[in-house]
Amino acid sequence: MEDKIARAWERTRRMRPIIEANREQAERLRRLPDAVARAFVDANVYRLLVPEEYGGEGIDPVTYYELAEEVSFYDGSAGWNYAIGATGGVVLGGLSARRRRDLLATADCGVSGGGAPTGRAVAVEGGYRLSGRWSWASGIHQAKWAIAYCPVYEGQRPRVSASGMPVVLGFLAPRQACTILDAWHTGGMRGTGSTEFELHDVFVPQNMVLHLLSGESPDPHPIFRMPSTFFGFNHCCVLTGIARRAVASLKELAATKTSPMAGIALRDDVRAQYQVAKAEALVDSGSLNVRESFRQMWDRVVAGGQVPIEMKARVRRACAHATECAVEAVDMCYSAACGTAVFEAAPFERLLRDAHAAASHITLRHTMMEEAGRVAFGLAPRSPLF
Numbered sequence: 429m430e431d432k433i434a435r436a437w438e439r440t441r442r443m444r445p446i447i448e449a450n451r452e453q454a455e456r457l458r459r460l461p462d463a464v465a466r467a468f469v470d471a472n473v474y475r476l477l478v479p480e481e482y483g484g485e486g487i488d489p490v491t492y493y494e495l496a497e498e499v500s501f502y503d504g505s506a507g508w509n510y511a512i513g514a515t516g517g518v519v520l521g522g523l524s525a526r527r528r529r530d531l532l533a534t535a536d537c538g539v540s541g542g543g544a545p546t547g548r549a550v551a552v553e554g555g556y557r558l559s560g561r562w563s564w565a566s567g568i569h570q571a572k573w574a575i576a577y578c579p580v581y582e583g584q585r586p587r588v589s590a591s592g593m594p595v596v597l598g599f600l601a602p603r604q605a606c607t608i609l610d611a612w613h614t615g616g617m618r619g620t621g622s623t624e625f626e627l628h629d630v631f632v633p634q635n636m637v638l639h640l641l642s643g644e645s646p647d648p649h650p651i652f653r654m655p656s657t658f659f660g661f662n663h664c665c666v667l668t669g670i671a672r673r674a675v676a677s678l679k680e681l682a683a684t685k686t687s688p689m690a691g692i693a694l695r696d697d698v699r700a701q702y703q704v705a706k707a708e709a710l711v712d713s714g715s716l717n718v719r720e721s722f723r724q725m726w727d728r729v730v731a732g733g734q735v736p737i738e739m740k741a742r743v744r745r746a747c748a749h750a751t752e753c754a755v756e757a758v759d760m761c762y763s764a765a766c767g768t769a770v771f772e773a774a775p776f777e778r779l780l781r782d783a784h785a786a787a788s789h790i791t792l793r794h795t796m797m798e799e800a801g802r803v804a805f806g807l808a809p810r811s812p813l814f
Contacts, residue, residue, distance in 0.1 A: 454619030500669025504782035505619030521652025541575025598638035616785025660791030714750030745800035
């Protein structure tokens with residue numbers, strides 16, 4: 429296992445010069461540049477968490493978090509695509525082993541998609557016909573497959589469950605069947621390519637239907653038996669990586685910057701000294717809390733036990749807290765950099781944009797902390813993502 433992890437770190441660090449050399453192009457293109465997309469395939473990113481029998485690396489989720497945090501240190505958008513791309517194979521756990529093996533046969537097996545059920549799947553013989561428009565499809569340009577979640581219809585009538593709720597499923601379609609729309613015009617996280625796509629009467633066979641991670645898969649591999657609490661854990665690592673870059677950038681700036689008004693070096697300014705130490709403490713404590721809370725949940729999954737709601741709540745509140753800490757740390761570093769921060773030649777303005785944009789993700793917002801608070805009070809969470 430140690431050799432496997434060492435190789436993963438070596439491949440990840442080898443991508444740094446490629447990612448950093450293409451940051452400006454990513455901003456212009458509003459997606460990953462081809463050179464970075466190729467580096468992902470060469471590093472087997474899309475199968476990082478997948479068991480070795482499927483061509484994957486079999487890396488444990490906590491190590492994955494640390495790797496994604498590292499890539500996010502290089503660039504927030506690349507880190508976001510890395511973090512999400514590496515989890516694409518995990519959502520295939522609901523498929524048959526044979527189908528999963530076929531889909532994961534090559535290293536370019538990236539999966540993207542939109543999570544909100546905004547389309548329509550009409551049941552037909554052998555599968556479904558999909559039409560609709562989906563958003564937030566991070567990495568769709570370099571993906572091989574696209575997931576579209578939508579309610580199921582029997583003719584013109586929605587299919588409902590035994591409890592009377594609409595049935596929503598995930599459908600895996602070839603990315604070539606998607607019409608990718610030019611809708612990703614944002615302030616932060618520009619290089620993620622998290623744009624919108626459409627499907628027009630596309631047939632998806634029954635054996636390409638997915639179910640969101642529920643922790644109830646019969647598959648023997650624990651990576652396919654994680655609860656949906658995993659989503660959020662695989663996003664906040666980007667925030668902590670961005671914040672680490674902000675701290676490192678402030679340290680680098682402080683070595684050379686002198687205030688003409690105060691007549692002292694930035695590193696001798698007591699306010700800047702407090703801000704860099706506080707920012708570093710925020711990032712370290714947030715990241716450590718997330719990793720430790722998830723490690724406990726992962727150990728429970730590996731042991732084959734059910735994950736109690738209190739354990740899920742701890743992961744959720746840890747991710748929400750780490751996000752808030754990361755944003756505060758970036759804001760502090762931006763402030764401490766003074767006038768330098770506003771220039772595009774310095775990293776602070778991009779880090780500020782990226783941190784605030786990433787923190788807006790549904791799994792990282794304050795509502796997740798509220799849900800954890802409901803659990804603390806003995807109430808059931810309202811979010812299906814819990």
